[in-house]
Amino acid sequence: MCACAWRLHVFTAALVLAAHLIKVLSCGEAGAGPRLTKRYVGLYTGPYFDPSAPNNITTQLGTHAYLPCKVRQLSNKSVSWIRRRDAHILTVDRFTFIADERFQAFLVEATDTWTLQVKYVQARDAGVYECQVGTEPKMSHFVQLNVVVPKIEIVGESELYVKAGTTVSLKCVITQALEEPAYIFWYHNDERVLNYDKSLVEIRMERVAPDTTVGNLIIYSPRREDSGNYSCSPSNLDSASVMLHVLSGEQPAAMQHGNGARGASPRRALLAAAALPALPALPALPALPALLPALPPAAPHVRPQLVLHRLLLLLALALLCPVLCHDEDDGK
Numbered sequence: 001m002c003a004c005a006w007r008l009h010v011f012t013a014a015l016v017l018a019a020h021l022i023k024v025l026s027c028g029e030a031g032a033g034p035r036l037t038k039r040y041v042g043l044y045t046g047p048y049f050d051p052s053a054p055n056n057i058t059t060q061l062g063t064h065a066y067l068p069c070k071v072r073q074l075s076n077k078s079v080s081w082i083r084r085r086d087a088h089i090l091t092v093d094r095f096t097f098i099a100d101e102r103f104q105a106f107l108v109e110a111t112d113t114w115t116l117q118v119k120y121v122q123a124r125d126a127g128v129y130e131c132q133v134g135t136e137p138k139m140s141h142f143v144q145l146n147v148v149v150p151k152i153e154i155v156g157e158s159e160l161y162v163k164a165g166t167t168v169s170l171k172c173v174i175t176q177a178l179e180e181p182a183y184i185f186w187y188h189n190d191e192r193v194l195n196y197d198k199s200l201v202e203i204r205m206e207r208v209a210p211d212t213t214v215g216n217l218i219i220y221s222p223r224r225e226d227s228g229n230y231s232c233s234p235s236n237l238d239s240a241s242v243m244l245h246v247l248s249g250e251q252p253a254a255m256q257h258g259n260g261a262r263g264a265s266p267r268r269a270l271l272a273a274a275a276l277p278a279l280p281a282l283p284a285l286p287a288l289p290a291l292l293p294a295l296p297p298a299a300p301h302v303r304p305q306l307v308l309h310r311l312l313l314l315l316a317l318a319l320l321c322p323v324l325c326h327d328e329d330d331g332k
């Protein structure tokens, strides 16, 4: 443990020396000069970390992270960034010492801040980073990097069954997203769903919390052709999908019959649909729907009790509605 730390210090010192050498050799480099000539008013007390800089940084997966190290009165001292997880030295001043081009440090002189930039943050980048100033003894400041991974899902089962004509509302929820998606596209079997006719399809998107966005796809009166794979695809994330099955008003089992049954079903659906609007007209004659089913079909051999039954019914009908009875008699 001790030996390891000692070796690390020697290594850091060597890197600092190397960085200085490069700096001296490339003496014309911008940025190196002004820092050496910076003057301080009053007594120079040496570098110190400015406590106002944040030390807990939260970044969304795949975006760039910026870890600040604000050092006052730095003078000509070196600033190194070290990854705590494996004690890997990432940068010394503006030189990168890791074979990962995502890491880079730069100084913003106006704010005395050496910032470590981590591009395209990955989950394994989460952890503690040490900003070390090359004083004797060394001074360290620690910054925590948190990586949040946005989650996306379509609420409910992955297979959805609805009857034709029943409004379907698909809800896509994106959580832990620090950056709001610019848009959410919906796809039906890889074809973009457009909502030109808002009486058929409606698409909504709402930021419901600082890290949560909800997208809705509402299909009014879906038909069987609307069945298929629906996916919700935000601008900056992976997508989520759901299988929608629009049933033509029958049980799923009925649809698994042979070709003949499948050919017949749309017609039956049509008949069922045609029957529906007729229903509201019936309450004008409430007795009729109750009486009609009781009438037996016209059969060649009619049993005596049925004849009596029918006579009673006809009598009742005759009392209720003479015109209707007349029609019944004619039918025979």
Ligand SMILES: *[C@@H]1O[C@H](CO)[C@@H](O)[C@H](O)[C@H]1NC(C)=O
Pocket (backbone or CB within 6 Å): 056, 057, 058, 144, 146
């Ligand atoms: C850092 O911030 C994250 C997210 O904002 C929070 O969950 C965590 O508790 C904070 N850690 C510290 C040490 O403040």
Ligand SMILES: *[C@@H]1O[C@H](CO)[C@@H](O)[C@H](O)[C@H]1NC(C)=O
Pocket (backbone or CB within 6 Å): 020, 075, 076, 077
């Ligand atoms: C830094 O500057 C001081 C004087 O301000 C000097 O004594 C010292 O050698 C310099 N250190 C390096 C590493 O250049």
Ligand SMILES: *[C@@H]1O[C@H](CO)[C@@H](O)[C@H](O)[C@H]1NC(C)=O
Pocket (backbone or CB within 6 Å): 190, 229, 230, 231, 239, 241, 242, 243
């Ligand atoms: C639905 O489509 C998405 C996007 O094209 C695809 O990733 C997913 O595997 C599909 N799901 C099914 C069940 O076919």
